[in-house]
Amino acid sequence: MTAHIHPGADHTSQWFHSKYPGDTMPHPNAIVLHTTEGSNWPDYSGGSVAPTFTVKADGSVRQHFYANESARALVNAAGGVQTNTLNVVQIELVGTCDSGGPGVFWPKATDAQLAGLAKLVKWLTTTYPIPLKSTSKPWLSYPSSYGSKNGQRMTFSEWTNFNGIAGHQHVPENDHGDPGNFPIARLIALAGGASVPAPSKPVVDLSNVVAAAKRDPGLAQGGTTHAADVKIVETALNKEGLLSSTYAKDGSFGTTTVAAYAAWQRKLGFSGKDADGVPGMTTLKKLGAKHGFTVKA
Helix, strand or coil: CCCCCCCCCECCCCCCCCCCCCCECCCCCEEEEEECCCCCCCCHHHHCCCCCEEECCCCCEEECCCCCECCCCCCCCCCCCCCCCCCEEEEEECCECCCCCCCCEHHHCCHHHHHHHHHHHHHHHHHCCCCCCECCCCCCCCCCCCCCCCCCCCCHHHHHCCCEEEEHHHCCCCCCCCCCCCCHHHHHHHHCCCCCCCCCCCEEEHHHHHHHHHHCCCCCCCCCCCHHHHHHHHHHHHHCCCCCCCCCCCCCCCHHHHHHHHHHHHHCCCCHHHHCCCCCHHHHHHHHHHHCCEEEC
16 A cells, blocks of 8 residues: 555545645644534535545545645635644544534544544554644534634644644634534544444344234234334344335334244244244344344343
């Protein structure tokens, strides 16, 4: 792999170096985090306002410039300090810093959502002289993080001498407030080697789905639909190829879902009344083991 390209990054889909070659930064020593305020890959006006990297919460990374090359996502006013060209690697996170904004709300990102970013930060801080530490300035919640009135924005001198990880809200000559109250301590811990807990599996209550299966198709009356449990089972049946996406998340264990579950029972070798489409512990546990949920009686 070419030097200065992150091994885990897609550096072809939106590679802007050829169109907007930046200044070489001999010793990158800072990282600035942004949020895109959108839910998908931005076009960055063809690259004219692109960062170095863009990261999604699913861990996918796109690289737009060499890591030791200046990017273009910061305002750089005349007569002040340098921003884009001051040895800064810039990372945009697909999502929002505003609780009402689009996409992933990064201030509440889970460890799993931070994992891809943490891998990138680890690579950057081991490849370049970038300390794995945060600015001492506060990471304020948006919209308090907007502008320069709340003590989060660095002075020219603080910025010029900064080494470590900061947010767009900290950079002078800029007024944006992203990435808000970002979980910077957890990111640094993950990048430093803290383990990411395995995601917890959803739990399906057998009695709930049995009640739903018996009620909804009219096999018996009464009870409730227990939609949350039913949706988990329906999603698994869809992944198994037994239930169409039309019914896969409707939360109703109706005749179509019963028929799909009966097909699952037959697939496991059951027949007759043991393949009536009403879940039993054995078949439901097998479905959960294959498609990521646990079962309680």
